[in-house]
Amino acid sequence: MEILDKLKILADSAKYDASCSSSGSNRKNKNNGIGNGNISGICHSWGADGRCISLLKILFSNACMYDCKYCINRCTNPVRRATFTPQEVADLTINFYKRNYIEGLFLSSAVIKSPDYTMELLIQAVSILRNEYNFNGYIHCKTIPGCSKELIDTLGALVDRLSINIELPSNDSLKLLAPQKEKTGILEPMTYVSNGIKRNKTEKSKFKPSFVPAGQTTQLIVGATPESDLKILKLSEGLYQKLSLKRVYYSAYVSINQDKNLPTLEAPPLLRENRLYQADWLLRYYGFQADELLNENHPNFNHILDPKCDWALRNLDKFPVEINMADYFTLLRIPGIGVISAKKIIRARREFLLDFESLKKLGVVLKRAKYFITCKGKYFDKVYKFNQNFIETNLITQERNALPLPQYQQLSIFDTLQPTKEDKIKCLTGSL
Amino acid sequence: MSNWKLINKTYLYDGSLDGFLTIVFDCYSTKTLPQKILVKTDYTPNFLDNIVSIQTDPEKAERVFTGIEKNIGYITLNNTYYAFLCNEKDKEICLLKYLCDGFDYGPKINNRLTISYVFQVMAMKKRAFGECHRLKGLLRFQEVANNLYYASLHPDNNIIEPLAHHFINRLPTQNFIIHDKTRNICLLYNGKEYQIMDATNLKIPNISETEQKYQELWKLFFKTISISERKNPRCQMQYMPKKYWKDLIEEP
Numbered sequence A: 001m002e003i004l005d006k007l008k009i010l011a012d013s014a015k016y017d018a019s020c021s022s023s024g025s026n027r028k029n030k031n032n033g034i035g036n037g038n039i040s041g042i043c044h045s046w047g048a049d050g051r052c053i054s055l056l057k058i059l060f061s062n063a064c065m066y067d068c069k070y071c072i073n074r075c076t077n078p079v080r081r082a083t084f085t086p087q088e089v090a091d092l093t094i095n096f097y098k099r100n101y102i103e104g105l106f107l108s109s110a111v112i113k114s115p116d117y118t119m120e121l122l123i124q125a126v127s128i129l130r131n132e133y134n135f136n137g138y139i140h141c142k143t144i145p146g147c148s149k150e151l152i153d154t155l156g157a158l159v160d161r162l163s164i165n166i167e168l169p170s171n172d173s174l175k176l177l178a179p180q181k182e183k184t185g186i187l188e189p190m191t192y193v194s195n196g197i198k199r200n201k202t203e204k205s206k207f208k209p210s211f212v213p214a215g216q217t218t219q220l221i222v223g224a225t226p227e228s229d230l231k232i233l234k235l236s237e238g239l240y241q242k243l244s245l246k247r248v249y250y251s252a253y254v255s256i257n258q259d260k261n262l263p264t265l266e267a268p269p270l271l272r273e274n275r276l277y278q279a280d281w282l283l284r285y286y287g288f289q290a291d292e293l294l295n296e297n298h299p300n301f302n303h304i305l306d307p308k309c310d311w312a313l314r315n316l317d318k319f320p321v322e323i324n325m326a327d328y329f330t331l332l333r334i335p336g337i338g339v340i341s342a343k344k345i346i347r348a349r350r351e352f353l354l355d356f357e358s359l360k361k362l363g364v365v366l367k368r369a370k371y372f373i374t375c376k377g378k379y380f381d382k383v384y385k386f387n388q389n390f391i392e393t394n395l396i397t398q399e400r401n402a403l404p405l406p407q408y409q410q411l412s413i414f415d416t417l418q419p420t421k422e423d424k425i426k427c428l429t430g431s432l
Numbered sequence B: 001m002s003n004w005k006l007i008n009k010t011y012l013y014d015g016s017l018d019g020f021l022t023i024v025f026d027c028y029s030t031k032t033l034p035q036k037i038l039v040k041t042d043y044t045p046n047f048l049d050n051i052v053s054i055q056t057d058p059e060k061a062e063r064v065f066t067g068i069e070k071n072i073g074y075i076t077l078n079n080t081y082y083a084f085l086c087n088e089k090d091k092e093i094c095l096l097k098y099l100c101d102g103f104d105y106g107p108k109i110n111n112r113l114t115i116s117y118v119f120q121v122m123a124m125k126k127r128a129f130g131e132c133h134r135l136k137g138l139l140r141f142q143e144v145a146n147n148l149y150y151a152s153l154h155p156d157n158n159i160i161e162p163l164a165h166h167f168i169n170r171l172p173t174q175n176f177i178i179h180d181k182t183r184n185i186c187l188l189y190n191g192k193e194y195q196i197m198d199a200t201n202l203k204i205p206n207i208s209e210t211e212q213k214y215q216e217l218w219k220l221f222f223k224t225i226s227i228s229e230r231k232n233p234r235c236q237m238q239y240m241p242k243k244y245w246k247d248l249i250e251e252p
Helices: A003-014 A086-098 A115-132 A149-158 A171-177 A183-202 A229-242 A270-285 A307-314 A328-332 A339-348 A356-362 A366-372 A388-400 A421-429 B017-030 B058-072 B074-085 B091-111 B116-138 B160-170 B209-224 B233-239 B242-247
Strands: A056-059 A104-108 A138-142 A161-163 A216-222 A247-252 A373-375 B010-013 B036-039 B051-053 B142-145 B148-153 B175-180 B185-189 B194-198
Touching: A003 A056, A003 A086, A003 B209, A056 A086, A086 A104, A086 A115, A086 B209, A104 A115, A115 A138, A115 A149, A149 A161, A149 A183, A183 A216, A216 A229, A216 A270, A229 A247, A229 A270, A247 A270, A270 A307, A307 A388, A328 A339, A339 A356, A339 B091, A356 A366, A356 B116, A366 A373, A366 A388, B010 B017, B017 B058, B017 B074, B017 B091, B036 B091, B058 B074, B058 B091, B074 B091, B074 B116, B074 B160, B091 B116, B116 B160, B116 B242, B142 B209, B148 B242, B160 B175, B160 B185, B160 B194
Parallel strands: A056 A104, A104 A138, A138 A161, A161 A216, A216 A247, B010 B036, B010 B051, B148 B175
Antiparallel strands: B142 B148, B175 B185, B185 B194
């Protein structure tokens, strides 16, 4: 099979993986080799779906032995199958990298023969890159569920980031849609990698080998199973706290397969995915807890307002916040103020007291923030009232323009006047 | 800086960073602020202007350069370097005020964001630095001869020097040419050192068959990797503005 065909099949199979970041690794270029890591990550292009293309995202093979209902590569699907050789993967990566198309390689694979056999193939491809080509760019690899620990150690020493996808956010869903996979088969290697990273961090030796320097990630599918946002967010929170994951990716479910256990969605639930990402950021950078954002009576996110606005409206007793006095984490809780704005405010107010004009000068966006702050003890304007009803109505009218419009239809007076069967017969007989 | 004398003069300099730092030296030592600072080649004579031509003095420039890092801090030097690469019209006056104020206040100057010229310097730095970072990703090399790679660009800001440093660190053994088509200058790197020169006489040979093959592969990968159910051209254009498309290999 031509390399062009293989790339088409195996990139097509890899595209449903959301992760494509190249950040977190600071690998240096050694001995005049090829490439280095960039700590903030670099995006090289953006696809027609608006997602960034930073890594050469391919599967090693799509000839899978499993039959997970949601997956395009399940063994019962009639798709074309292909498998790279390790040399082909390495050559493709190096030549794309030299032309600055990509930041590195994201190698995943379907399970061929056995998890260990698949892992060995991935290790072969990556070690050609690292050892023969002296490639120091970014490599992200998948851990294959159920593989042996020695192989994780070998792969972890070569790559920058490892990931293993949970995909289905609960045990029941896993049983329903991926009957051959087990929860422990996913969580065990994840815990093992996470412990390995922790051990490596405490190791003091200057010459210690690296082990997954850019950390570990995972992905959850949103909308294929009936879990609430609360349940998904709680799971992410646990993953961040217990397994110190770098990122949890959320992937809106795209109906690719037909199955009695799968929902048929007209469009992927993109808004829900977006709300989950917003909440995810609140957990990681803003000091929020999952319980604050959602609770049993309120298990899903608001469609119109973002999670932070929604939280602020339910906790109006904590507002308005005085910009010149509040500490960093209180500033971060104001809707419309993010990490960059909060840091700027803290720096600038060391020199001058801030008012609304100077906030605008700093580049702080007041669209949402103005309802929740005071500057030098003053509220934004006399017209503005600090009560829930007023703020909520204003925020909702502001947001409405940014949201996708509901599909309206021109009504027709004839819609309700469909001819009945009797009418049609009258027509045929000529009496009407 | 509040008691400095504002003089009705237009300073002309050669457009280099050294030339600008010479002006900073002169202004700081005489405690005067000129009305305008312009580049010689861009200047159209006007008989109302009171012209002073500034001769670039590498020694003065060197003193200011080290002085900034020593007295106002590395961050200020970094801000100055990138802001100077920006294509903003009155960048020199803003930067001059920023630096002279900086010598009085020290590193704290970077906190005084509500002063308009400090904020403007930050905004200029952000623009140049941001474009440089974006082009680190969007630049595309083509192999034109054995181990010689060529890339053309149309950047808004004059950022090929910091951009080249990124690629020298990354691909130290690869010879390359980065061609800034907006300014018609190019940067040549031969595996050891680099040089920036005029690009009028630059001739680029045709690309080879192998190069063609990898371009095809990349175009195919680019098309295949996006999910058609999630099509979102607005989002794509926001991250990758159309002005950069003409230098890409892929067709977004």
